Amino acid sequence: MINTTSPAILLTFLISLLLITACNNNDSSNKNNLIAQQKTQKYTKETTLSGRVNTKKGNIKSGVITVTNEKNKTIATAQVKENSHYTVTIPADTELPIILSFSPANNSSEEDKLVSVAIFSVLKKYDINDLTTLIAKKAKSLGAYTHSNMTIAADSTVGVPDANKTSTGFRGDPTSQYGGWH
Numbered sequence: 373m374i375n376t377t378s379p380a381i382l383l384t385f386l387i388s389l390l391l392i393t394a395c396n397n398n399d400s401s402n403k404n405n406l407i408a409q410q411k412t413q414k415y416t417k418e419t420t421l422s423g424r425v426n427t428k429k430g431n432i433k434s435g436v437i438t439v440t441n442e443k444n445k446t447i448a449t450a451q452v453k454e455n456s457h458y459t460v461t462i463p464a465d466t467e468l469p470i471i472l473s474f475s476p477a478n479n480s481s482e483e484d485k486l487v488s489v490a491i492f493s494v495l496k497k498y499d500i501n502d503l504t505t506l507i508a509k510k511a512k513s514l515g516a517y518t519h520s521n522m523t524i525a526a527d528s529t530v531g532v533p534d535a536n537k538t539s540t541g542f543r544g545d546p547t548s549q550y551g552g553w554h
Contacts, residue, residue, distance in 0.1 A: 413493045414467040422459040423499040425474050425486065431456035435476040437500070442469060442517065458500075468493060469517035471508070474500045489517045503529065 421439075425432040437458045439448040447470060450460035462470070474486040488504040489511065498504075510525035511517050 412467055413491070414465060415462050415493050417464045419462045419464075419466075419493075419496065420459055421462060421472070421490065421496055421498055422457065423472075423488070423497050424456045425452050425458060425500045426456055427486070427502055432474070432476065435474055438473045438475070440471050440473065441467065442471070471517075472498055472500055489522065491517055491519055491522055 425435065425437070432452055433454050433456065435452045437450040437452060437460055438446060439450075439460055439462065440446050447466055448460050448462055450458050452458045452474070460472070469489050469491045472488045472490065476484050486500045486502065486505045487508045488498045488500040489508045490498055506529045507522065507525045508517070510529055511521040514521040514524060
């Protein structure tokens, strides 16, 4: 029996099959399914969150922390202590994300307010500062406080040089990490 299939035709067929499969994996309906499958997190029991409040100018000595949900319903409030620390108790069954907003005084302008967003129930420490405010605003402008939007916002806000972005996270030549490739 004579083989009528040339290696070039077989190779072309395999490459086409791989491209079709890759294109189907990037289908937007798959992304929508992943978003729909994302489980809403919540604090199953009463939880205490804590952190520090500071700005580029330094530590904050007083003010109010207001915790709200995305519908702007107040969940809890707390006072900032002199050492710029705060603790706030979140009731059981509170769904995430929640927004921790800092105001230095009742008559403060929007520019003076700082924000941090809690999206994971396992984290208990949330600092509130200029950077967390920028990240929260960027994530909100992307649509909502989701994990993916917060990641995109943090990545675009922090400004890591491209030379430091490698697949391993190693800062420098990855071939010299641990004395070379292993």
